[in-house]
Amino acid sequence: MLRVGWDQVFAWRLGRQFVAVPAEGSATEIAGRLAGVQAQVASAAETAVAVRTAAPRSGAVADALAAGTLVKTWAMRGTLHAMPPAQAAAALSLIGAARTWEKPSWQKTFGATPDQVAALVEVVSGVLADQVLTRDELVEAVLAEPGFGHLGEQLRSGWGAVLKPLAWQGALCHGPSRGTKITFTHPARLIPGWPGIPDPDIAAPESIRAYLGAYGPATPEAFDAWLSRNSLRKTRVRGWFAELGAELTEVDVEGRTGWLPAELADELAAARLDGAVHLLGPFDQYVLGPGTGDPALLPAAHRGRVSRAAGWISPLVLVDGRISGTWERIDDVVEVSMFDSGAVPERAVAAAVERVAAALGDTALTLRIA
Numbered sequence: 001m002l003r004v005g006w007d008q009v010f011a012w013r014l015g016r017q018f019v020a021v022p023a024e025g026s027a028t029e030i031a032g033r034l035a036g037v038q039a040q041v042a043s044a045a046e047t048a049v050a051v052r053t054a055a056p057r058s059g060a061v062a063d064a065l066a067a068g069t070l071v072k073t074w075a076m077r078g079t080l081h082a083m084p085p086a087q088a089a090a091a092l093s094l095i096g097a098a099r100t101w102e103k104p105s106w107q108k109t110f111g112a113t114p115d116q117v118a119a120l121v122e123v124v125s126g127v128l129a130d131q132v133l134t135r136d137e138l139v140e141a142v143l144a145e146p147g148f149g150h151l152g153e154q155l156r157s158g159w160g161a162v163l164k165p166l167a168w169q170g171a172l173c174h175g176p177s178r179g180t181k182i183t184f185t186h187p188a189r190l191i192p193g194w195p196g197i198p199d200p201d202i203a204a205p206e207s208i209r210a211y212l213g214a215y216g217p218a219t220p221e222a223f224d225a226w227l228s229r230n231s232l233r234k235t236r237v238r239g240w241f242a243e244l245g246a247e248l249t250e251v252d253v254e255g256r257t258g259w260l261p262a263e264l265a266d267e268l269a270a271a272r273l274d275g276a277v278h279l280l281g282p283f284d285q286y287v288l289g290p291g292t293g294d295p296a297l298l299p300a301a302h303r304g305r306v307s308r309a310a311g312w313i314s315p316l317v318l319v320d321g322r323i324s325g326t327w328e329r330i331d332d333v334v335e336v337s338m339f340d341s342g343a344v345p346e347r348a349v350a351a352a353v354e355r356v357a358a359a360l361g362d363t364a365l366t367l368r369i370a
Contacts, residue, residue, distance in 0.1 A: 005286040010321025012271035020054035027060040028069040035210040036083035046280030050359040072174040074167040090203035096168035097200040100233035125171040128186040132175040170197040204240035215289035217251035217258030277348040278318040298323040337370040
């Protein structure tokens with residue numbers, strides 16, 4: 001068993017996630033390394049990529065979505081993500097394997113039976129096969145078919161609860177925005193060479209490798225929390241990990257055991273922190289991957305300052321890879337709020353503000369420490 005400390009883990013994650021050294025590659029490469037970027041707020045996805053790019057370019061995620069090298073769909077934890085198509089197909093397969101829409105509580109809440117969801121998959125797949133529709137246009141097309149009239153309100157809901165199972169089964173994804181309106185289409189229409197949704201047992205290795213390659217060492221339970229809020233059967237997830245066998249290395253991190261792709265073990269063992277401070281944007285994968293409940297990354301006493309009301313995830317200040325504060329932009333000022341005001345590395349924070357200002361294309365930003 002490899003034994004390392006949390007300093008090594010955080011140093012390794014900073015490197016693997018292109019935080020310590022920004023990538024020379026594309027938005028697609030960065031999103032792939034992160035196993036997707038959350039895109040509930042489009043600007044947050046753009047920021048996540050920009051701060052990890054050596055030469056950031058405005059609208060890089062939007063351009064990749066338009067080119068079909070990324071796909072935007074409801075994925076991990078039922079939230080919108082921008083992901084490389086093959087990686088998205090694998091994740092959707094595993095999320096769909098939980099069959100959450102077949103649970104009595106889901107049916108009671110949203111008023112659709114498993115048979116009705118199956119019928120929706122068929123109808124929506126056909127409707128979107130050769131066109132892009134706004135939500136209202138899609139709902140009108142569905143309601144024109146018999147048997148769906150009682151679902152009108154749920155289909156129109158901005159939360160998309162009834163549409164998510166359709167995404168997980170490959171019937172729809174988000175299309176290009178039409179002004180301020182979102183659109184939907186079939187993935188095969190938008191994505192060149194769309195692979196379709198694979199069998200979960202075939203998809204599992206790709207998703208596990210991608211997750212552990214950015215957020216490891218981690219357990220099967222942490223992987224499932226990131227993927228489906230622990231909706232999958234524990235024995236099935238553990239079985240997927242076990243089937244990877246020698247491809248994974250067991251790692252002890254100061255008494256906590258997790259798993260890492262074996263090919264990355266030497267890299268983790270050699271990782272060292274450099275004392276740098278980094279600023280990351282809202283809804284950043286750096287914290288969403290392990291989860292805000294990981295006290296090694298985010299002190300429990302300060303979790304509420306990162307994971308806020310209505311699901312908002314604050315922009316992060318990282319000191320030696322640990323979440324040590326938050327920040328917000330107020331006009332031309334970046335206001336930084338550290339958890340421990342007695343240990344503010346002001347010069348390093350100022351350098352981090354300069355880096356994030358350059359990534360956002362606004363070098364006029366100045367620092368204020370709250």
